[in-house]
Amino acid sequence: VDWKDRRMWPTVLPIMLVTFPAAAQYFFWEHFRLPFGATFLCVALLFGEWLDRYISFWGWTFYPINLVWPTSLVPHALFLDIVLLLSKSFIVTAIVGSMGFSLLLYPNNWVILAQYHQPTEQYGTLMSLADVIGFHNVRTSMPEYIRIIERGTMRTFGKDVVGVA
Numbered sequence: 001v002d003w004k005d006r007r008m009w010p011t012v013l014p015i016m017l018v019t020f021p022a023a024a025q026y027f028f029w030e031h032f033r034l035p036f037g038a039t040f041l042c043v044a045l046l047f048g049e050w051l052d053r054y055i056s057f058w059g060w061t062f063y064p065i066n067l068v069w070p071t072s073l074v075p076h077a078l079f080l081d082i083v084l085l086l087s088k089s090f091i092v093t094a095i096v097g098s099m100g101f102s103l104l105l106y107p108n109n110w111v112i113l114a115q116y117h118q119p120t121e122q123y124g125t126l127m128s129l130a131d132v133i134g135f136h137n138v139r140t141s142m143p144e145y146i147r148i149i150e151r152g153t154m155r156t157f158g159k160d161v162v163g164v165a
Helices: 008-017 019-032 037-061 074-087 090-103 105-117 129-136
Strands: 119-122 125-128
Touching: 008 019, 008 090, 008 105, 019 037, 019 074, 019 090, 037 074, 074 090, 074 105, 090 105, 105 129, 119 129, 125 129
Parallel strands: none
Antiparallel strands: 119 125
């Protein structure tokens, strides 16, 4: 829950996510003239993601499964396929469809994430519930200094957060 931050998640993630549904859409449209390649791939991807989340998080470490859901992609893929169905053009789909795919990511998942953006005070510090969950359910793969880098002094001259790896 707490990795879905305000910078990377609504900006970088949709750009990276649209590539595979677009490739599947091209394959289904060129070979079969079926405009549901993106939806088919996103449903298969979500099935694989849920299987991986259940086996990896719950099966290996008993991490709460309700805190590690994947991003909902089916409405975005439906929009991409509907644009291709109505326009029958890869150019229009690439421009309008991918823009809609990206712009739908944050509002579509906001309903799921809204409950974790509530402010709370823990130990004299104001933070969101997502941060509290991240502090109480520590994952060993990501050190704390990367998660709380915005509170430290690791900033560039332009006041942006520097990624530490």
